[in-house]
Amino acid sequence: MKAVVITSPGGPDVLQLQQVNDPQIKDDEVLIKVAATAVNRADTNQRQGKYPPPKGASEHLGLECSGTIEAVGSRVSRWKIGDQVCALLSGGGYAEKVAVPAAQVFPVPDGISLTDAAAFPEVACTVWSTIFMTSRLSPGESLLVHGGSSGIGTFAIQIAKHLGIRVLITAGSEEKLAACRDLGADVCINYKSEDFVARVKEETDGKGVDVILDCLGASYFQRNLDSLNFDGRLFIIGLMGGAKAEMNLPTLFAKRLTVQAAGLRYRTPENKAAIVKEVEKNVWPAIAAGKVKPIVSKVFPFSVAAEAHKLIESSQHIGKILLVPS
Structure with a gap:
């Protein structure tokens, strides 16, 4: 099969489409013929040599995909050959075929094309497992999402609004703010021209928000704590703003705050x-x-995966960037 290969750690141009061996499925796995995969920030970190795949996972990029099942393992009962599905992966989506545990496979949602279905597994699992399953974000509460126009952000806005949550977002351009507003965000803050802490306080009568979903890490850490309401929860899912931060510990005590962090890729199969x-x-x-x-920004063929990586690193996109076999 063909797969996008990292020829050496480095910039986008190290990505090359090459012939590689087909994956072999285990008894509890299915083999998916890939229709589309999505580009995630984690892929750019892996390309640079900073984010190795978990032990036993595919060495190829790609944390989600959509496609058609070509083979099923002996212990798989739910899925059959020919089923159209999408899946959460530990790696391997940037290839014509990928092996994936059957328990990490979804049916393609009703009304969604097979290609577009690749936009959902990673963002849906990330958002639901963090701010809902762990932080217990509930109807009637408020949520601040940094990077509201990203794949994670555009999904978080929609599902939170659907569940009766007030959503505030930050973004860096009027185009992105408008896109978030169109998706239902209640308050859209331009972090380049506004102090988001002051704006959050203004919009919440000085109280702050109940939950924050943050991809920046260190650069926003103390400001995030200052933006939370009593019993607020900060959930960190990325370190784009640095990995080391200092904090004012009394802030935690005074407002009974909780700081949480997690990734998705290294979790156990269970x-x-x-x-x-x-x-x-x-x-x-x-x-x-x-x-x-x-919310799909652009679709690229595998043969120009480097261009897709350049786009996500430029932060000029809104929503997801997809790749399809060349």
Whole structure:
């Protein structure tokens, strides 16, 4: 099969489409003929040599995909050859075929094209497992999402609004702010021209928000704590703003704050299976009802995967960037 290969750690141009061996499935896995995969920030870190795949996972990039099942393992009962699916991966999506545990596979949501379905697994599992399963974000509460126009952000806005949550976002351009507003965000803050802490306080009568979903890490850490309400929860899913931060500990005591952090890729298969089950139960009906839609910025062929990486690193996109076999 063909796959996008990292020829050496480095910039986008190290990505090359090459012939590689087909994956072999285990008894509890299915083989998917890939229709599309999505580009995630984690892929750019892996390309640079900073984010190795978990032990036993595919060495190729790609944390989600959509496609058609070509083979099933002996212990797989739910899925059959020919089923159209999408899946959460530990790697391997940038290839014509990928092996994936059957418990990490979703049916393609009703009303969604096979290509667009690749936009959902990673963002849905990330958002649901963090701010809903762990932080217990509930109807009537408020949520601040940094990077509201990203794949994670555009999904979080939609599912939170569907569940009766007030959503505030930050973004860096009027185009991105407008896109977030169109998706239902209640308050859109330009972090380049506004102090987001002051704006959050202004919009919440001085109280702050209940939950923050943050991809920046260190650069926003103390400001995030200052933006939380009593019993607020900060969930960190990325370190784009640095990995080391100082904090004012009394802030935690005074407002009974909780700081949480987690990734998705290195979770156990059992944990991923539990997340996938919850996402299918709670998110898939909202997608089928048209309450959550795929927001796709651009679709690239595998042969120009480097261009897709350049786009995501430029932060000029809104929503997801997809790749399809050349």
